[in-house]
Amino acid sequence: MTTVTAALEGYTQQLRNNRMGLWLFFISEAFLFGGLLVTRFYLWGNTRPELDQTIGLIVTAVLLLSSFSMNMAETAIEHGDRRTFLGGLVVTAVLGLVFLIGVMVFEWGLFPAIYEGHLTPGGDVYGAVVFAMTGMHALHVISGIIFIAIVWNLGRKGGFSSERHWGVESCAIYWHYVDVVWIFFYPALYLIGTVAH
């Protein structure tokens, strides 16, 4: 076997190992987010707090859009289109930031001058669970944005190619995972149950 083929086989082997490792991490984290959902249903039952539905729809739309831009970025590097790749990453990160600001201002009420939130973490279980779920999710959004920033920086220095871009793939599927979590958290927080708080 030539050294080139051997090197490629070694790369493919490592790539598939990496991919399996990341998906196992997703399975593990599913138990974390699942546990938060269990907590929500145990403590709230078929009730929920009053949250602003417009905000809910907006932040959900923003996150879904960010998955679109992220997929565009990943598709772009697979086809060697550097401009769309880098641009897609920037758009995704910006949308992620918009999501975070939306949550922090309009759900957490961190800036009462702009918006007066009525839930606090120490108030009652409605506040506690909202802050726990959105807080844990936000941690993953923040780390996702940092991941994107690192990949964008490596990308603009030419670090990825259409054949080798595990860094991009891993960043992308991590971001989509964060979106998948929100796909379940959104109805759990905003849509299911009768308003009780």
Add this chain to the structure above:
Amino acid sequence: MTLWSLGLVRGVVGQIVGFAAGMLLVIVSRLLFGLDPVWNEEPALVGGIIIGSIGFLIGVGALTDWFQWMRGIETPLHHGPPHGRPAWTRYFGVDYNHKVIGIQYGVTGIIMLGIGGMFAVVFRTELAASGFQFLDPANYNTYLSMHGWAALVAILLGIGGMANYLVPLMIGAEDMAFPRLNAFAYWINVPGLFTLLMSLGYGWDGGWTVYPPLSVLGPVGYQFTFWAVFLVGLSSILGSLNLIVTILRMRPPGMSLFRMPIFVWAVFATSLIQLTATQFIGQAFLMLSFERLLGMGFFDPNKGGAPILFQHLFWFYSHPAVYIFVLPGLGIISEILPVFARKPLFGYRWIALSSIAIALVGFLVWGHHMFTSGYGEYLRVPFMISTLLVAVPTGVKFFSWLGTMWGGKLSFPTPMLFVLGAISVFLIGGLSGPILATTATDLFLHDTYFVVGHFHATIFGGFVFPFFAAIYFWYPKITGRMYDETLGKIHFWLMTPAFWVMSIGQMSVGVMGMRRRIADYDPALGVEFGHLLVTIAGFTIAFSVLLMIYNLLHSAETGRVAGNNPWRSRSPEWQIPSPVPEHSYASPITVVGEPYDYGIPNSTYVRMAPLTAADD
């Protein structure tokens, strides 16, 4: 060679600096947010714990390569001892070789076993006679709680040691799938155990189960425990992820899943539990930490919360956790028995799948820890039934072990003695299980010493005895020398009868009414003599372990040279030199037969050469 060249030293400095930085960060944040009082001890300490742990990891060097990758710099995997420093220093810093990491895990595990055991020796001395001799209820409770978590951390470390050292060797692999992650997963335990030990300074009294409301209202020592467990849990998750990928993707040609050494099956089943269930205790402890810090009322009825929710979340991890503790050890028993019976492992496929069955059914039984909690009555019988069910795959192992030994040419060097000791002790523990699984009897035995007897016997039988068996068995492979057989036998014959006495003693005083987690008892109960026996047994076990430590250290210098395969095992790691070279396998191996065909003529398991065209 300076002290600063040791990763561990840099890590400790990093933890101290990080701790201070974390406290400062919290204080400044409180200032900026206009919170009053600015200086509030607890949030600052938690900030210190978190940033201190990160500081340790940076200091020891566990993050260095990844930081380089973020800047686009490639970092080839360094093999071998560090340049320009003595070889032993590699054990005190970041090393990527799984054998080194396995030893690091194992030695740290033995140290924690010693620390956890010491806490027990202290409070058992107090408990040997009624009345207060030298402890008071507050520090008694802290010592018993610390004994709990220190011992559990020791078990997780010991399991990590066995799995990391053995699994790549057993599948003929160069190393684990993710060597840097492996090193990280080891090192994150160290700030974790430092944090746990720091909790002693403040005290915490709720037992290892740290139920709220006590754990929310009690001293700040609780916070140290929550975060220590969080760190150790993260190690569990990352380590198991590594093992699963390694086992699924790095086996040699011819090694189908049913041709792996049986220990690898055990580790695989264990890893499935560790990967998933651990998140629940991480979450539960985070919730406790934040209920204390921010008043988030998850478990506070005044805010609409429920203390029972904690118990559900906690036990959803902690029951499967006990299968994490025992599955690897039961795998060790299956691994070692055929070698000293010179017979095939009876029912290999059944044993392999029984580990998976235990792992899966183990997720369905957590409610048996809560029969007296006041949860819905309708939950009791289903949990009783599922719990009794778990005895079935466990029984499969027992009968397979009997089948393996029956008609075999048995010999009894120390590893085999400890395997037989493990079986006897696990049997005692296992037989006391259905009594606790049955709700009616559990209502009387819950929170008594009967439970203490049950879980010590199952844990010693499922982990401690097999761990010692493994240490003696693979010692020649690791060091190239034989341990002292006489000392090994003395260790066994002191420890095993002592442990039987301890188990029966604990169960007896429990049945007579001795409660758990109390610093003193009424002599009228008639349990004083039982307690004295248990304490003496405990001292004897501790002494016997010291003998083992002496044996291991002394034999490294003076033991007889062992050669490649003193036990005449068929397993791959015994076909290579002892001690194992840096690159374990000079060439890839091929599996051409069954692993446990001992005594069957002309049956080879492994060929120490790669696949050729002729093999097709």
Add this chain to the structure above:
Amino acid sequence: MNNSARTKAYGRSAMIALTLAVLTIIEFYVAISLDSAIFLMLIALFKAVIVVQAYMHVSRLWSPEGEH
């Protein structure tokens, strides 16, 4: 690089995003008109499966497509 393959890939990406948007709108109207937690979680599951396969290409774990 093949431009038409690229354009098709971008188009696919957009179609999936559109599908997710439509499903979200349906989800919102189901929420305000019906009182069914199960139905909402089922829609959520459906959206998640779409993202997991179409965007996260989970099938690369076991298919030959995952070679690069």
